[in-house]
Amino acid sequence: MLTTTLCVALSVAGLGLAALTAYRRRYLRATRIAALALLPAGLGLAGLVTLGRRIGTAVGDWAVDLVFKPTVWLGFGVIACSVLLYGITRLFSGRGPAQAGEPAAGSRAPAAVPGASTPAIPAGRPAAGKRRGGSDSGLSDFADVEEILKRRGI
Structure with missing residues (x-):
């Protein structure tokens, strides 16, 4: 009141x-x-002023308990263990039926074959022979942009 x-x-x-x-x-x-x-x-x-006061008091009491009660630290340890276990299950659930030493079915790049003359090409990059410019400088991917700029006189 x-x-x-x-x-x-x-x-x-x-x-x-x-x-x-x-x-x-x-x-x-x-x-x-x-x-x-x-x-x-x-x-x-x-009633939000009273609510804010109650929340502030509760947060203050919790902060005092955080410093002076070991059970609060034990609670944080249990939470960390829970998160760690969940993360481990998420990590291993994506492997599917593949064995631990074999790559999964959806792996990104094929493994290099022993005795092959060329190394495996990472996924997402075209082979050197399939590039337009023929140079390996990495700038040949911008050939379309360069062509548009030349047409506009820039």
């Missing part, structure tokens, strides 16, 4: 300041002050 009364009193003071600002013909600033002045009354009437 006292909290709501203080919030309404603060809002009335703010609306008085807004009225004084409007009297000086600064209507935009007066409207902004009035908007901000109505916030304490709205927060107090909605």
Whole structure:
């Protein structure tokens, strides 16, 4: 009850300041002050000020317990163990029926064959013979962009 009364009193003071600002013909600033002045009354009437106080008190109590109670640290250890176990299961669930030494069915690049003359090409990059420019500088991928810029005179 006292909290709501203080919030309404603060809002009335703010609306008085807004009225004084409007009297000086600064209507935009007066409207902004009035908007901000109505916030304490709205927060107090909605009970959010009390809720904020309770949340702040609860967070403070938890922080004190965090420092002084070993059971809180044990709780964090259990949470970390849970996350670790879940991550391990997610890591191994993607392997499917493949054995540990074999690559999975959806692996990115084929393994190099022993005795082959050329190394395996990483996935996503075309072979050197399939490039347009023929040079291995890596800039030949921009041949389309270069052609468009030349057509526009840039």
